[in-house]
Amino acid sequence: MKNWLIVSGLVLVALVAVAASNHQKAQEQKPEFVIDSYEFTWHIAQAGDIKLDVAKTEDTLRVELAAPDNMDFLTFDGPTAEAVGGMLPRTEEFYQKIANSPADVSETLRAAKWQVIFISQPEVGFWISVRPDERLSFTSLQLERKEAVALAPHLQKATRMLRFLDERIRP
Secondary structure, X not given: OXXXXXXXXXXXXXXXXXXXXXXXXXXXXXXXOOOOOOEEEEEEEEEOOEEEEEEEEOOOEEEEEEEOOOOEEEXXXXXXXXXXXXXXHHHHXXXXXXXXXXXXXXXXXXXXXXXXXXXXXXXXXXXXXXXXXXXXXXXOEEEOHHHHHHHHHHHOOHHHHHHHHHHHOOO
């Protein structure tokens, strides 16, 4: 009888040890923290008051151009940002063409359902407006000449930057 108790006790101890080991493994596999909602922002460049960021959330990848002081901002996908960025290098060309005009003058370029408008007004000077092609849109961002020239090369790489961000940030 003593032998059976000893053997039974060893079996019981072995079962308890296996159960404890399985419980510990389950605890190790269950993450302590779960990321189910996030926003990661990569600050690419700043020119004057305008910031260029690339952002990733659990649902989107986007390029953001923003003037934080007055809360104006634009959001693009990669190809659209590249299309806008492809028009901005023409800033100097339009500056030379219309900057000293005695009257209000503007020239508009269109791409990817967006407008880049080069504007010269005698009382204000030369500036660039970027906005959607929609007639009733109130979304726009005003850029100074140096801001447009500085941000253009970064915008032209938008799709590659978004792909890089998507590959690197994997919560």
